[in-house]
Amino acid sequence: MTTARIPISILALSVCLLFAGVWATAAVAQRDDVAIVVSEEPAISQWLLPRPVSDEDYYDEGQPDPLKVELGELLFYDKLLSGNKNISCATCHHALTDTGDGLSLPVGEGGRGLGVTRAPGTVETGGIHGRVPRNAPPVFNLGAKEFERMFHDGRAEVDPTQPSGFRSPAGDLLPTDPDLDNILAVQAMFPVTSPDEMAGQSSESDIGQAATAGNLVEVWRLLAERLRDGENNYVDLFVAAFDDIYTAADIEFVHAGNAIAAFEAFAWRADNSPFDRFLRGDKTALSLRAQRGMRLFYGAAGCAECHAGPFQTDQDFHCMAMPQIGPGKGDGASGHEDFGRERVTGEEADRFCFRTLTLRNVALTGPWGHTGAYNTLRAIVEHMLDPVESLVTYDQSQAVLPSREDLDAVDFMVQDDPDLVADIAVSCEGETVSLRPRQVDNLMEFIQALTDPWSLDLRDDVPESVPSGLVIAD
Numbered sequence: 001m002t003t004a005r006i007p008i009s010i011l012a013l014s015v016c017l018l019f020a021g022v023w024a025t026a027a028v029a030q031r032d033d034v035a036i037v038v039s040e041e042p043a044i045s046q047w048l049l050p051r052p053v054s055d056e057d058y059y060d061e062g063q064p065d066p067l068k069v070e071l072g073e074l075l076f077y078d079k080l081l082s083g084n085k086n087i088s089c090a091t092c093h094h095a096l097t098d099t100g101d102g103l104s105l106p107v108g109e110g111g112r113g114l115g116v117t118r119a120p121g122t123v124e125t126g127g128i129h130g131r132v133p134r135n136a137p138p139v140f141n142l143g144a145k146e147f148e149r150m151f152h153d154g155r156a157e158v159d160p161t162q163p164s165g166f167r168s169p170a171g172d173l174l175p176t177d178p179d180l181d182n183i184l185a186v187q188a189m190f191p192v193t194s195p196d197e198m199a200g201q202s203s204e205s206d207i208g209q210a211a212t213a214g215n216l217v218e219v220w221r222l223l224a225e226r227l228r229d230g231e232n233n234y235v236d237l238f239v240a241a242f243d244d245i246y247t248a249a250d251i252e253f254v255h256a257g258n259a260i261a262a263f264e265a266f267a268w269r270a271d272n273s274p275f276d277r278f279l280r281g282d283k284t285a286l287s288l289r290a291q292r293g294m295r296l297f298y299g300a301a302g303c304a305e306c307h308a309g310p311f312q313t314d315q316d317f318h319c320m321a322m323p324q325i326g327p328g329k330g331d332g333a334s335g336h337e338d339f340g341r342e343r344v345t346g347e348e349a350d351r352f353c354f355r356t357l358t359l360r361n362v363a364l365t366g367p368w369g370h371t372g373a374y375n376t377l378r379a380i381v382e383h384m385l386d387p388v389e390s391l392v393t394y395d396q397s398q399a400v401l402p403s404r405e406d407l408d409a410v411d412f413m414v415q416d417d418p419d420l421v422a423d424i425a426v427s428c429e430g431e432t433v434s435l436r437p438r439q440v441d442n443l444m445e446f447i448q449a450l451t452d453p454w455s456l457d458l459r460d461d462v463p464e465s466v467p468s469g470l471v472i473a474d
C-alpha cells in the first residue's frame with residue numbers, strides 16, 4: 001500500500017492540463033482533521049486534470065488483430081470453456097449487463113439465468129455450492145496498458161522479474177510458450193480453473209476434478225483438447241488468427257487467453273465520455289454543474305487522491321472501510337472475512353485494502369465496491385465521503401444476492417459482528433469530507449458525465465451463436 005498522492009509524474013511529463021483559478025466553494029487545508037470542511041470562502045486553488053486518453057494508451061495502439069478479436073468474442077460467450085459446459089465468461093461479464101452481472105456477488109457454476117434473475121439452484125440438482133466471494137468487476141478499458149494489476153487484490157500483475165513477465169497465483173506454472181500477450185490474457189487463464197466460477201466440482205467432469213485438485217496445468221490442457229477437437233469447430237478460427245498455429249495440435253489455452261484479451265480490449269474501450277471530450281478541448285462537453293462537480297472531485301472532495309490519472313485510478317490499493325458481505329475469502333477467525341491486498345503481500349498494513357477502481361462508465365456498473373455492497377451510485381459516493389459512518393450504518397437490504405437459505409445464512413456474518421466491523425473501520429484511510437447536498441449533486445453530475453455514450457448499447461457485442469453449438473442463453 002502506498003499513500004495517496006496526486007501523480008507528480010503526470011506533471012513532469014507536462015502532458016496534463018494545469019488549471020489554476022479562483023473558485024467559490026474552495027478547499028481547505030486541515031487534512032489531519034477528522035472532517036474536512038469545504039468552506040464557502042473564496043480561495044485560490046489549483047487542481048490537476050488528467051491528460052486525455054489516446055490510442056497509445058492501449059495495447060496494439062487500440063487496433064488489435066480483428067481475427068483475434070472475433071475469435072475472442074466467440075470464446076468469451078462459449079460455455080465450452082467450463083467443466084460442465086454451462087457457464088461462460090459472459091455469464092458474469094455480459095454485454096447486456098454492462099460487462100458485469102448486475103449482482104452484488106456472482107452466482108457462478110451451476111446457476112441459471114442472467115443478471116439479477118440468475119438463480120442459485122440447489123446443490124442436489126447441480127446448483128451452486130457457494131457464492132463467489134467478490135463482485136464481478138466491469139471490463140471497460142482494461143486494454144489500457146496502465147492496468148498492470150488485475151483482480152480486487154491485484155493477485156495477477158505485470159512483473160518483469162518473473163520468467164513469464166507476470167506474477168500470478170500460478171507462480172512458475174504460468175505458461176511461457178507461447179507467450180501470454182498481456183496481463184489481461186493472464187487474467188483469462190484463471191476463471192476457468194475456479195470450481196465455483198467455471199470449472200465445476202470434482203465428481204462432475206475431468207476439468208472439475210483437475211480444478212478441485214488445484215492442477216491448473218491439467219485444466220488448461222483439457223480445455224486446449226476441447227478447442228483442438230474438430231467437432232467444436234474452432235480449429236480454422238485459431239489457424240487464421242495465430243501465426244504459430246498450423247494444425248489443431250498447435251492450439252494451447254494461452255492462445256484462447258490472448259484472443260479473449262484482444263476482444264475485451266477492443267470491444268470495451270470506453271474513452272468518449274463528455275469528460276473525455278472536455279479533456280480533448282471541447283469545453284462545452286460538460287454542463288456547468290458537472291464542471292463544478294469536477295472541481296470538487298479534483299479538489300476539495302479529495303477523490304483524485306486515489307482516483308487519479310487518465311483512468312481515474314492510481315492503480316494502487318486503499319482501505320476504504322467497505323462493508324464485507326457474502327462468504328468472504330476464508331480469512332479471520334470467522335472464516336468469512338476478506339483481507340484483500342494482505343492476501344497477496346502478507347503485510348498486515350494491507351488488510352482490508354482493495355484496488356482503486358476506475359470510474360469510467362461507473363454509472364452503468366452497479367452494484368458497486370468489491371463486494372457489490374452498494375446498490376445505488378449515490379450510496380457508494382456517500383460512502384467515499386464518509387467511509388466509517390457509512391460502514392457502521394450500512395443498510396443490508398440493498399445487497400443484490402439471489403436468496404437460498406444456506407447462502408443467506410452467512411451473507412452478513414461479518415456485518416452483524418460489531419468487533420469485525422470495528423476492525424474494518426480502524427483500517428480506514430479515507431477521510432471524512434463534508435459536502436452540502438447540492439455539492440454532492442454536482443459531484444454526481446460529474447460522475448454521470450464519465451459515461452461513454454458508445455457503451456450505452458452493447459447489444460452488438462453478443463454473438464448470434466458460438467462454434468461449439470452450445471446455447472448462449474444463461
Ligand code: HEC
Pocket residue numbers: 076081087088089090091092093106107108109132134135136137138139142149150151152153184187188189191192196197198260
Ligand atoms: C462466476 C462469475 C465469473 C465468471 C464466469 C468469470 N468471471 Fe471474471 N471476474 C469475476 C469476479 C468475481 C472477479 C473478481 C475476482 C477477484 O477480484 O478476486 C473477476 C475478475 C475479472 C477480471 C479482472 C477485472 C479487474 O479489474 O481486475 C477480468 C478481466 C475478468 N474477470 C474476465 C473474465 C474472463 C475473460 C472470464 C472467462 C474466461 C471470466 N472473467 C469469467 C467473476 C467471473
Ligand code: HEC
Pocket residue numbers: 004152297301302303304305306307317318319320322354355356357358359362365367368369370371380381384385429430431443
Ligand atoms: C483513499 C483513496 C480513495 C479516495 C480518497 C476515494 N476513493 Fe473511491 N475508491 C477507492 C477504492 C480503493 C475503491 C474500491 C473499493 C472496494 O472495491 O472495496 C473505490 C471505489 C469507488 C467507487 C466504486 C467503483 C465501482 O466500480 O464499484 C466509486 C463510485 C468511487 N470510489 C467514487 C469516489 C468519489 C466520488 C470519491 C471522492 C468523494 C472517492 N471515490 C474517493 C479509493 C478512494
